[in-house]
Amino acid sequence: MTPAPVKINPPAVEESPVFPLKSGQEDFRDHLATADKQGNRKWVYPKQVKGRFYRYRTYASWLLLAIMFSGPFIRINGNPLLLINVVERRFSVLGQIFWPQDMIILAVALLLFFMSIIIFSTAFGRLWCGWTCPQTLLMEMVFRKIEYAIEEDANAQRALDAQPWNGRKIRIKLFKHAIFFALSFIIGNTLLSYIIGTENLFVIITDNPLHHVSGLVFMVLFTGIFYALFARFREQACTFICPYGRFQSAILDENSMVVAYDHKRGETRGPLSRSQTPEMRKEAGTGDCVNCRLCVAVCPTGIDIRNGTQMECVNCTACIDACDFIMDKVKKPRGLIRYASLNTIETGEKQRFTARMGWYTVILSALVCGLAFLLFTRTDVETTMLRAPGALFQKTAEGKIENLYTVKVINKTNRDIPVELKLENLPGNLKLMGAGQIIAPKANLIQASVLIEMDPATLGNANAKLKIGVYSGGKRLKILTTTFIGPRL
Ligand code: SF4
Numbered sequence: 001m002t003p004a005p006v007k008i009n010p011p012a013v014e015e016s017p018v019f020p021l022k023s024g025q026e027d028f029r030d031h032l033a034t035a036d037k038q039g040n041r042k043w044v045y046p047k048q049v050k051g052r053f054y055r056y057r058t059y060a061s062w063l064l065l066a067i068m069f070s071g072p073f074i075r076i077n078g079n080p081l082l083l084i085n086v087v088e089r090r091f092s093v094l095g096q097i098f099w100p101q102d103m104i105i106l107a108v109a110l111l112l113f114f115m116s117i118i119i120f121s122t123a124f125g126r127l128w129c130g131w132t133c134p135q136t137l138l139m140e141m142v143f144r145k146i147e148y149a150i151e152e153d154a155n156a157q158r159a160l161d162a163q164p165w166n167g168r169k170i171r172i173k174l175f176k177h178a179i180f181f182a183l184s185f186i187i188g189n190t191l192l193s194y195i196i197g198t199e200n201l202f203v204i205i206t207d208n209p210l211h212h213v214s215g216l217v218f219m220v221l222f223t224g225i226f227y228a229l230f231a232r233f234r235e236q237a238c239t240f241i242c243p244y245g246r247f248q249s250a251i252l253d254e255n256s257m258v259v260a261y262d263h264k265r266g267e268t269r270g271p272l273s274r275s276q277t278p279e280m281r282k283e284a285g286t287g288d289c290v291n292c293r294l295c296v297a298v299c300p301t302g303i304d305i306r307n308g309t310q311m312e313c314v315n316c317t318a319c320i321d322a323c324d325f326i327m328d329k330v331k332k333p334r335g336l337i338r339y340a341s342l343n344t345i346e347t348g349e350k351q352r353f354t355a356r357m358g359w360y361t362v363i364l365s366a367l368v369c370g371l372a373f374l375l376f377t378r379t380d381v382e383t384t385m386l387r388a389p390g391a392l393f394q395k396t397a398e399g400k401i402e403n404l405y406t407v408k409v410i411n412k413t414n415r416d417i418p419v420e421l422k423l424e425n426l427p428g429n430l431k432l433m434g435a436g437q438i439i440a441p442k443a444n445l446i447q448a449s450v451l452i453e454m455d456p457a458t459l460g461n462a463n464a465k466l467k468i469g470v471y472s473g474g475k476r477l478k479i480l481t482t483t484f485i486g487p488r489l
């Protein structure tokens with residue numbers, strides 16, 4: 001008599017219409033797991049997961065979300081921890097003010113950032129996506145948890161959505177979406193404060209709205225985008241929008257560590273049977289996978305990891321926890337789904353440091369040295385001096401020649417800096433127009449007009465190259481060069 005298959009108790013996972021694949025079918029390669037053959041969206045109802053990775057990720061998310069939301073309020077030397085003020089072209093990273101003049105540093109830092117991502121991903125796959133990406137953290141650790149609290153687990157959510165609209169459903173949905181919208185408003189304002197600073201955001205909130213129309217437009221826009229992202233787009237943001245997810249296929253290789261199913265151990269999959277001993281199961285060629293599909297049911301991107309590494313997988317580890325739970329139940333070793341590379345699964349070898357990773361590390365080291373050099377040689381004060389537009393020379397009553405210049409001083413520090421200009425290579429008078437002294441305000445820019453007066457005899461030619469020293473506290477910071485125009489002799 002054929003032994004009757006038994007259901008594993010307690011995780012009774014119902015067959016989801018979202019995941020119709022059976023073992024051996026290959027059509028998962030032809031379409032997204034969350035879209036049907038016509039391209040229509042299939043809503044994913046991931047089952048709530050519990051386990052050690054989920055617990056660690058929860059702790060990590062508390063820390064990272066606390067940093068993210070408090071970031072705009074944290075000040076280092078009076079400057080924001082992070083400010084990307086593209087409007088005023090002012091940037092602050094770890095309390096250091098950067099200006100457009102520091103663009104070369106920014107370019108190297110960006111190169112370094114992308115290089116690090118490539119190297120990191122080559123070795124550790126999408127660890128970033130699962131553990132630190134704000135989209136995943138907010139979706140899985142904030143919005144999803146709220147959804148579970150209001151609408152309960154996957155089956156209850158599916159049933160609620162299938163119901164016709166009634167008073168209860170309207171109340172539940174309104175309540176959930178009101179919370180989602182409020183959270184999106186907070187997230188949108190947090191992003192805005194990283195761009196314009198908390199002080200400006202406070203002014204927009206408290207002042208007459210008519211004075212801050214553009215600020216309010218961005219506030220509404222960001223809120224709407226985040227609401228749409230977390231209430232509707234969800235896993236589609238990772239699948240269609242995120243560029244990092246897009247270039248994974250070009251970065252990952254067989255030695256990259258990813259969340260992987262050990263097909264050697266798991267296949268051929270088959271349900272447990274009460275009357276089948278482990279020996280009988282082995283003899284029949286049945287692997288450790290009991291085909292319970294819990295790994296599929298918990299996946300927030302709707303894929304079956306047993307089909308291999310797929311672009312939708314954000315390495316959230318939910319399937320690891322789910323499968324470990326099953327392995328405990330069926331008294332098999334954990335790790336049928338685990339962090340592993342394809343090679344480690346195929347050969348049983350340890351993670352290897354490949355030649356490609358070696359070259360990436362060399363390039364990364366060179367970029368780090370370049371960035372360190374640029375940061376080390378970065379000056380506190382940036383000065384430019386240009387002839388006043390449209391102005392030619394002037395002749396004074398005493399027969400001297402005058403040229404008018406515009407000086408711009410950028411102070412990148414957190415203190416006011418007095419700046420003095422001196423003629424270095426030729427005799428003459430350098431007069432500051434208006435103010436007696438240039439005081440460059442902290443983290444700001446000052447512009448001044450400077451008149452240089454010279455004796456025609458010292459000029460010798462119609463044009464003379466001038467060297468002007470920029471001093472502060474008696475210390476020369478820089479030498480500027482400019483042209484002085486006089487009459488042809
Ligand atoms: S891999 Fe694990 S969780 Fe997934 S179907 Fe097999 S036994 Fe179940």
Ligand code: SF4
Nearest residue numbers: 299313314316317319
């Ligand atoms: S396959 Fe596993 S790790 Fe990848 S997204 Fe799904 S649950 Fe997360």
